[in-house]
Amino acid sequence: MKILFIASEIDGLIKTGGLADVAYALPKALCALGHEVKIALPAYQQIQSVWQTWPKQTFESKINHFMTEPVSAYQGDFNGLALVAIAHKDSFNRNGIYDERQQAYSDNPFRFAMMTKASLDWCQLNSWQPDIVHANDWQSSLAGFYLAEHFKHESFFTNTRSILTLHNAAYQMYCEQRELTYLGIDERFYTEQDFKQQDGLNLLKGSLGFTDGIVTVSPGYAQELKTELGGHGLTDKINSLSQPFKGILNGSDESQWNPESDIYISSHFSASDLSGKQQCKLDLQQRLNLASEVSKPLLGVICRLTEQKGIDLLIPAFKQLMQANQCQIVVLGSGDERLASELLELAENNQQNFKFINGYDIELSHQIEAGCDAFLMPSIFEPCGLNQIYSLRYGTLPLVRQVGGLKDTVCRLADDYTNCDQATGFMFLEANSTALLRELERLLAVYNQQPDIWQQLQQNAMQQRFSWQKAAQQYEQFYQLLLSQEKAAHPLI
Known part of the structure; x- marks a missing residue:
């Protein structure tokens, strides 16, 4: 399979939490299974020394009806993984990733929506047709929506299926109603069933209804999300979904976390010699x-x-x-x-x-x-x-x-x-x-x-x-399930 993996961070380059670990280890394990994976991420200023020497493509990405934005994509290799770094004006040429001095950037919804839409445009530009578009958390959650709404009249993504992994559903990205236009979300989707929450937007909540399948990072968390106590306010939305919903436990990267070979410790040890x-x-x-x-x-x-x-x-x-x-x-x-x-x-x-x-x-x-x-x-x-x-x-x-x-x-x-x-x-x-x-x-x-x-x-x-090989095999089976089914049908599309 051809898999486009969209993430806002990746271990070894830019990291704030567990999403970065998964964005490195899971694609690596999927490649080991024989799949072709490309990881799309923002071209952050902090990792400029890595991507600035890669071959560059410049193209236009249309995120809404009145804005066509110039975007650059740098494609290269990182530890054997194929990366596509998306650069857009000054969106990622900043001191922070999501915030500065614990103040979130006010345009975060637009920054990461541009990264997500441009990643899909890059696929089309290069005639690289993904079987699976794998989004992660709120930052790239709109991928399923853009595939369903923005590309619905184009044959290029007809056989593509989308998946959204919830690494932490507590982070949902709330923003004002006026962001609808900038994010390319039509007013007809501004309903309680979709993106509307109180007087604004909830990007993660709305996106859940457009992806073809949803995965959480453990079976226990998948169960908790369906309960009022553990659902972060998304319980009703999750329980109303008809798409496949599964918990797949993350793995551990033995090449990095192994007391018998760890490069950061002075004395190695094992269960037989402590x-x-x-x-x-x-x-x-x-x-x-x-x-x-x-x-x-x-x-x-x-x-x-x-x-x-x-x-x-x-x-x-x-x-x-x-x-x-x-x-x-x-x-x-x-x-x-x-x-x-x-x-x-x-x-x-x-x-x-x-x-x-x-x-x-x-x-x-x-x-x-x-x-x-x-x-x-x-x-x-x-x-x-x-x-x-x-x-x-x-x-x-x-x-x-x-x-x-x-x-x-x-x-x-x-x-x-x-x-x-x-x-x-x-x-x-x-x-x-x-x-x-x-x-x-x-x-x-x-x-x-x-x-x-x-x-x-x-x-x-x-x-x-807890091997990534086992986790990758479960993701592989989930991908195959989605490809064997019809795309998720939204009543307003």
Whole structure:
């Protein structure tokens, strides 16, 4: 199959979250299955050194009835993947990707709509006829709409099917009604059944009705999206859809996240020889100026500092743990300034046992996964999650909340320890600090008092495999299902 994969970020070039990991690893796995994949993304200023030397095509892209915009497309290779970088005026020649100083760009809807429409125009210009157009999150969600409405009278895309993957449906892109014209959305689609929400537009909600198939990044998240509690306000819309809807669990890139070959850690290790993990712990303690105490459990957190990630639950628990001098903690992340300030205060008051690094560091993230004893991920919601998967591979036992992809990937140790041969970590349900602290104390008790059980869980965890090959095969089957069916029919088209 020929697959056009449209994404706003890709790991190794530009990244803010898990979408980037998928945009690199899934196309790579699909290519390994024999498919021809081209990844379309914005020609960001930050990656200009990569795309500016590639062959350039300039053409016009018509996004609405009164605007025909000049666009340039640069096609080249990145780590064996075929990329098409879309440049449009000053849309992507900016300091940020989606925002600056935590202020979102006001023209984000138009910027990414242009990228999406131009990607489809590029296919037509080059007579490269995709079987599948694979959009990702709100940024490229309009791909299905443009195929259904803008290209409905052209035969070029007649046999093309569209798919939209929801990596995080909480981000939906709301904008004002006046954006309809600029985005090329006819007034007849400004209804509660389509793009209208209150007095404005909801791009993700509206786009769901035009794509031929929808995928979420875990079976658990697919179930939650159909419930009022976990649907981010999209429950009625999702439950009304007739298109195929499936949860496919993300994989882990073994070429990057493998303790036996990780280029960022000083000592490699495996399930059969964990001695290197102890050295990684010492190395991490020394790098972060923590007390070099091998026997004291070291807990790690790597995430965006947002309410979604459960940082508000962690901070009260951290304060109690520090008062009791029970463990060491390292947190790597950035985001909410209030949360960052509270974490910084904790670090200043507990310099031997608590370290907060405000930002993101790929090398340090690998060292945290390798050197920590446990990894904390108490997300309020989590579509899939990748760090708990990485943690399992490194024998860093995850403690997670029972939601989304976390409950799909971690097996909780029973209170009576009867499932020691299967358990891979710790889990709690209630979204409050009391429940989190209760499970944390249980984790610490097993670490300190039941070393045989802890080692058994490590062995169980390190034997888990979440391969992109398996995920790619499921996507392949989903593509084939869409191609065997008629296109999704919208009543107004």
